[in-house]
Amino acid sequence: MPNPNPPGVFVQELPGGVRTITGASTSVPAFLGYTKPSAHDTPDAAPGPFTDAERAVPQRIGSWREFAARYSTEGLAKELADATDPATIHTLQRCLPLAEAVHGFFANGGGSCYVVGFTSPQSAVSPEYLRGNADARTGLAALESIPEVTMVAVPSLWDMTADASAEKEVPTPDHAAGVSRTAEVLKHCTEQRNRLAILDPPPGLTPAQVAAFADTLASPDTDEAAFTTLYYPWITVPGVDAVERTVPPCGHIAGVWARTDAERGVFKAPANQNLRATLRLATVLTDDEHGKLNEKGVNCLRAFPERGLLVWGARTRSTSRDWRYLNVRRLVSYLSDSVRQSTTWAVFEPNDERLWATLRHSVSSFLTDQWRQGALLGRTPDEAFYVICDGTNNTSETLDDGKVVCDIGVAPVRPAEFVHFTVTQLAGRSGSTT
Structure with a gap:
């Protein structure tokens, strides 16, 4: 320390040499689904809607208001209310599951998320297209360069199995095609090792049919099963356009995970938690039905007197003792990510x-x-x-x-x-x- 000229007390700060490890992100999901094609309009309020090219790549969204502005949700609701042609109605309706999932995420305590859009809602999405391309930053491959993503959900997955219909009736989802697309999601999560897939069964299934559907997914004794969660039943929500509809629960579940992480920590199982922004369940389960589904690794949503709608399951699809519970899988991923990200200083x-x-x-x-x-x-x-x-x-x-x-x-x-x-x-x- 140089000799000071005036008398007094002088302090010199020196690095202590102590290296600390900072906890990694645990509560950021990525949602993939159909979005309304951009009208390329520029409203007075900023920021304006994303272009089609921008919607096709991952975009970080910090609030429901931001999503509604950037993905033209109000314009979607107006077009849907004015539409009379069945083909147009079905095409626009296929954009709503993504919007409902993002809304449910923020309503249940989520902080921020990534959105990957598919701007041709009239067409099916092949497994290859869902997989995407890392160089073009499309599909699941685009998420490989975003390490903070820890959950992956595809609320539009079952619509992606078929083209929009010009008939009055909505086309029935192709279960086999859905499983092939689900396999792409599971492969992505397993390879990345730090994120879990939040899956939804096809709509309208009975408890027995859901148990059979679970058997078509990755075998419970495989590595992929440890990164897989499945929630049932679908839920009825007020609707982002004030029209009630039944939607997959993945977005709401992601919000519950984020809320539990913030209130207790990633080690706490995200179960016995209320579902917000939800009116009722599409199927009311009995204890016996729930027990059979729990054995299959299906996490059930239940309605209890005076307690409302609750998440009543916290399992992965794995039967391994080490990875049976999703909070254990998420905790180990969190610890691994935290240590890896905070010790890069040691290289060389x-x-x-x-x-x-x-x-x-x-x-x-x-x-x-x-x-x-x-x-x-x-x-x-x-x-x-x-x-x-x-x-x-x-x-x-x-x-x-x-x-x-x-x-x-x-x-x-x-x-x-x-x-x-x-x-x-x-x-x-x-x-x-x-």
């Missing part, structure tokens, strides 16, 4: 004990914070996790290869899915008198 650092000690301290401090918040099981941090980064796993061979090995083990908390009480009647005891 001298590979010695000082580097290993810094990594051990950073990861241990981060996991200790998670344990204190209730994300990890154990009475002490030593019971909740371990971090090994020393000479035992960083050998001369790994040093020669330029590698640093840091082994981490965690004990995630699992939800109390079944709460059992035993009630015993005590009879024959004489009462006490004074």
Whole structure:
């Protein structure tokens, strides 16, 4: 420190050398679906609607008002109200599931999301087109460059299986075609490792039919099943244009996930939570029906007296003990993303004990914070996790290869899915008198 001229107290700030790990994003979904083609009008209010080219690539949306302005929701509602031709009505109606999903997300506590639009709602979307192209930034491939996305939902998926009809009746979704498109979503989520798919069954299915449909998805013992969630039944909403309609619940569910993350943390199962902006369920389930669906990994929505509509399931489609519960899968993805994103500083650092000690301290401090918040099981941090980064796993061979090995083990908390009480009647005891 240079000698100051006047007498007094002087402070010099020096870097402490402590590296911290910051929690990664957990609550940002991506919605893919049909959008109304842009009219290329420029209203007085800014920002104006996206062009067709802009709607085809991922756009970050921060509020329902922004979505309505950028995707011409008011214009869609007006055109639908004025339309008389069945083909036009069906084409415009196919744009509503995406709008309802985004509205449901924000209504249930969501903060921001990404939207990928398909601007030809009159036409079916092939699996290849849904997969998209990373260079052109279209479809699912465009989301590969957006690491903050942690949920993927396609509210228009079942409309994408067929062209819009000119007949009065809406065409029946093609279940086999829907499964092939679902496979693209699951493949994307599995490859990215940090996001889960929120799937909807075809509309109008009975509980028994949903159980059969679940069997057509990725096998429960595969890696893909751990990144798959399925919710039933569809829900009736007030409608973004004030017209009641039944829509897939994926957008509302994404909002519940985001709300739970904000209020409790990603380790809390997003279940036993109210569904907002929802009028009623398309199907009211019995306990027996729910039990059979729960065994299939289907998360059910239930209506309970004086409690309203609740999310009453928190499972993935996996039967693996490690990945059966979606909050466990999301927690591990969150921890992995957080460590990876916050330790890039270590690349090209001298590979010695000082580097290993810094990594051990950073990861241990981060996991200790998670344990204190209730994300990890154990009475002490030593019971909740371990971090090994020393000479035992960083050998001369790994040093020669330029590698640093840091082994981490965690004990995630699992939800109390079944709460059992035993009630015993005590009879024959004489009462006490004074």
